Amino acid sequence: MKVAIAANGVGEKLKNVVKAYLAEKGYEMVDLSDDDIFTATMNVVNAIKKDGITRGIVVDDYGVAPFMIASKNHGIVCAPTYEDYTSSMTRHHNSTQIIALGANITAEVLSCQLAENFVKTEYDGGRHQIRIDMLNREL
Amino acid sequence: MKIAIGCDHIVTDVKIKAAEFLKKQGHEVIDVGTYDFIRTHYPIYGRKVGKMVATGQADLGVCICGTGIGINNGAQKVKGVRAACVTDVQTAVAAKENLNANVIGCGGRVIGIGSIEFMLEAFLKAEYKPTPEKDALIKRIDEMIPDNDCIENDHLFDEYLKKWDEGFYHD
Numbered sequence: 341m342k343v344a345i346a347a348n349g350v351g352e353k354l355k356n357v358v359k360a361y362l363a364e365k366g367y368e369m370v371d372l373s374d375d376d377i378f379t380a381t382m383n384v385v386n387a388i389k390k391d392g393i394t395r396g397i398v399v400d401d402y403g404v405a406p407f408m409i410a411s412k413n414h415g416i417v418c419a420p421t422y423e424d425y426t427s428s429m430t431r432h433h434n435s436t437q438i439i440a441l442g443a444n445i446t447a448e449v450l451s452c453q454l455a456e457n458f459v460k461t462e463y464d465g466g467r468h469q470i471r472i473d474m475l476n477r478e479l
Numbered sequence: 480m481k482i483a484i485g486c487d488h489i490v491t492d493v494k495i496k497a498a499e500f501l502k503k504q505g506h507e508v509i510d511v512g513t514y515d516f517i518r519t520h521y522p523i524y525g526r527k528v529g530k531m532v533a534t535g536q537a538d539l540g541v542c543i544c545g546t547g548i549g550i551n552n553g554a555q556k557v558k559g560v561r562a563a564c565v566t567d568v569q570t571a572v573a574a575k576e577n578l579n580a581n582v583i584g585c586g587g588r589v590i591g592i593g594s595i596e597f598m599l600e601a602f603l604k605a606e607y608k609p610t611p612e613k614d615a616l617i618k619r620i621d622e623m624i625p626d627n628d629c630i631e632n633d634h635l636f637d638e639y640l641k642k643w644d645e646g647f648y649h650d
Contacts (some may be wrong), residue, residue: 378619404563404574405616411555411562412623419548422566425589426546434549445570466650470643471549474522474636478629479556 343459344387344396346372346380347443351399354443354451358397361452367459381409385416388437395459396438399451403440410438414479417472419458422446427454431461433468480603483537485511485524487544490587493595494543500596501541504603509537520643523636525553530630532581533559541599542584551584558624561617566590568601575605577613578620 343362347355352373359369370393372383377400384396398406403420410418419430421439430436439458441451482501486494491513498508511527513519521544528540532554542562544550551564562582563574566589574580583602585595607613629635642648 378616402570402573402577404565404570404578404580405620407551407564408555408561408578408580408620409623411552412620417548417552419546420564420570422570423589426548426586429546430548433545434552436548442570444573445567464650467648470639470648471520471522473639474520475549475552475556477635477639478522478526478553479624479627 341395341459342368342370342393344370344372344384344393345399346374346384346397347399348373348377348380349375350401351441351443354441354448355399357448358399358441358451358455362455362459365456377405378409381406384438385410385413389413389415394437397441397455397458398438399441399443401442401444403442403445406438406440410440412479415476417475421454421458424453424457427457428461431458432464435463435468435472480538481507481509481536482539482541483509483511483528483531484541485528485550486513486542486587487521487524487550488513488516488519489545490543491516493587493592496592497541497543497595497599501599504600506603520636521549522553525550526557526629526635528582529554529557529560529562533557533630539603540582542582543587545586545588547584547586547589551582554582554584556624557629558627559621561620565598566594568597571598571602572605575602576608579607579617
């Protein structure tokens with residue numbers, strides 16, 4: 341599976357750790373980093389919308405800016421992810437394509453686990469799809 | 480301060496406790512629902528909170544669902560909303576200081592009411608600390624969503640609710 345990943349300067353170190361961890365697990369990592377968090381996030385959004393990549397990870401200081409930027413795109417659900425439960429459940433229930441990690445908040449070992457949970461978990465579909473259809477009607 | 484608060488059916492009890500906390504702090508709270516534990520859909524309440532904030536009917540919004548992700552995406556997709564979904568005080572404060580977030584959220588199945596109270600209190604006390612760079616990023620975020628009918632069309636979700644009632648969405 342291909343995974344798009346990007347960071348700005350403050351997220352660079354954590355991004356490299358997560359990228360190496362997932363590469364070791366056999367994922368093909370596409371690094372779309374940029375010093376500007378808006379550009380870095382949109383690079384990942386566009387990889388998902390146009391290049392057929394199904395999972396993206398954006399790393400900055402707190403994960404807040406990538407959440408705002410990614411979620412304001414039609415068809416994109418983004419999850420700022422700081423703990424295990426959300427890293428899996430947001431795939432099961434929200435069909436999330438992008439997670440945001442905050443280098444100031446989540447340490448390296450946990451971040452790698454969150455990223456792995458996210459990329460390996462599938463969407464449940466079924467009743468959850470009405471909520472995704474509603475999000476896609478909003479924007 | 481006037482604060483709009485919303486949730487889905489998973490965490491209504493948590494939402495009520497958060498609303499009571501805000502009222503005790505002296506805020507005016509507008510609870511947009513849901514009000515019970517009957518299965519419903521988080522975008523309805525995320526949009527309602529987002530609309531209240533975007534139209535100035537509320538100063539700030541609070542969105543809670545199981546993980547917080549669904550309902551805060553629902554709020555985020557309203558033009559003018561800048562939502563953060565957090566698990567700790569530091570991120571809540573950074574969201575206000577750096578991005579002037581106007582909706583704060585969390586997962587009611589992720590963190591407990593004690594952490595939620597700390598997070599809400601810190602978010603409400605924090606102030607945006609403007610710089611030209613922050614102002615420019617906020618402007619770019621606010622300009623992302625083109626004008627659409629999301630705010631004024633209260634029948635936005637009718638067709639999906641009809642399909643739900645007809646059994647289209649089944650596990």
